[in-house]
Amino acid sequence: MVAGVVALALTALVPGASARTSAQACPAAWKTGWQHLANTVKAPVYCPTWMPNPLDAQIRGDWQDIYSIGKDRSYLVSFLYHGEGASGDVHVNFRGYPGRTAVPRCKTVVLTGKKTLRGTTPCFADSAGVQKAPGIRATVYRVNQDADQWHVLLAWRHAGSLYTVSEHVIKPYTFRQVVTNLDRLLRSLVLVRPQG
């Protein structure tokens, strides 16, 4: 029943193309988690002030999925709504690569009958234009790897670091709606700087 209500809400609340969000400040309820992340990676991180329905961006909240920080301080914070049955998913990933701006490479594995062929490929590929928000000029990537597979991803550079946000193209959101969501997400981002 709950899943059904959420699915209905998703259908009703898909944002329109005209939706615009002006970034203010990281919402109070979400600030603690993002501030902790910035402090841990010792670099600014981007906190969203808007998320596609039904997600919020509260780290350690109801929708947080992956929270991973690498030895190189790169991070992946993921929020996931996994609908029951065929109602669909809403999945948004935030990444940061403090101190480096190159597109990272991801491992590939091709299994054939006799052997396993290993290689690497750019984690973000098939660039398809640019989306802008105040202070951000993001490249749109359509073919992405690992946790961003089947996502549309925006990547941009800030102060010597690379940042990304991506959303899975899957029901209830169409490709076009995901692009609209990402545009709104990008406009909603605010920087949270490390403290202490």
Place this chain on the structure above:
Amino acid sequence: MRLTRRRFLGGAAAGVLGGAGVYELVDKLTAAPARRARPAGALPREQHVIDLGLVESEGVPVIVPPLHHEVVTATLKITDLKTAQAGLERALVELEDRYSLDAAGLGVTVAWGLPYFERHVPEQAKLRLPFDHRAGKPALLPARRFPSDPADTVLEQNDVAILLRSDSRAHIDDARKALFDDLPYLRMTSIRRGFAGGGFAGKQSLPKKMAMAAGVPGADLIPDNSELFLGFTSTQKAGLGPRLIANHETLGFVDVRGGYFRGGTHMHLSHIDEDLEAWYLNFDFDERVLTTFRPGLTSVKQGTQTVPQGPKDFATQAQTARAFERTGRFGHSASIQTTSRLLQDVVGPDGTVYPKGTAIPQRADFNTLDNPFAWSATPDRDKLKSTPSAGVHFVVFNPSSDDFARNRLAMDGVLPDGTKLDVGPRSRAQGFNSVLTTTHRQNFLVPPRAHRSFPLAEL
């Protein structure tokens, strides 16, 4: 009246259309290409040959397909075949009188399935049907499933399939009415519709416009002037068999047994669903190129749609196997070309020289939004849905069923000498193939024009 972008955005336009549904948009979204009229004269012996124009796309000669395509399948309603033979032939001749045999007019190809020959003319068929002595089997075989086909691919049992091709929807509607509504001989089992082309002059192509209008998933990801949904031009001249090469008799491995079917060919018909989002969101451009064509093809400029596939561009079996060893990939075109291209020069019965590397199959496939058909007499079996879906009605002419099967097996990594490139049927390493799902298949025999109407019934 043309639709403006505002009027068709969001698929709303499809909801107010008439009998041809979303396909009525074809005429609203694009103008028929300028074509040179076919010179007057006798019609060709072959039913499957139709005159089409050529343009250059990214420096490569490309055949301009007809805008509209339709295949109607049917079973027989009657048992008096001789009367039916005369009646159908009269109707076909009247269509030929009304429309020129070219894309501006109308192309009609009548193809007969094994159930027709086995149920209605079994004795004559035993004596006259062509025999593929390379395969050691009849030239017309029952349809089969291939390694990458799902277990529920429907192997159809139609008596006849009629392929209608034209730049004009009205010509096709007129032909269907004349052959099915106005005659009492055939009971329709399905109608399959689609379109191809546009975009060669740098304008947005028909498949892109149609997919956007229908709102199918992934429509936004199709390159703007792509000839087909999957983004590459597939009708380049060198990639299609020349005029008569697909005839049973041309390459010499099919015995036409007395000659009744000389000038005929074999037609395979299938419906393939295409997952556009899986294609465009999981494979970057370079990988789309290598999996569509061949591994190691690294010189293709980003965004290119027409990748040359001339006689010298094809990969041999050994090259394909070596590339697979190295990369774990084999490329859709490269694997098929191990069987679909001539391995040596061949001289046809009329003296035409077909050089090594020449393509054998003559494809007449077209994109569709049918799911899987526009109409079906057995909607439950065919899993008919009214929501549009991106796909292709694959129509190809080969000398025999076995020749088609060799090509199709090679597409799944089974090479002509039996070498199996060991990739799972639905593996991502299959690349191009992994986003295709075949829902229906059937083989047909296309008699020469003189015997296209209820073949063998007069004997």
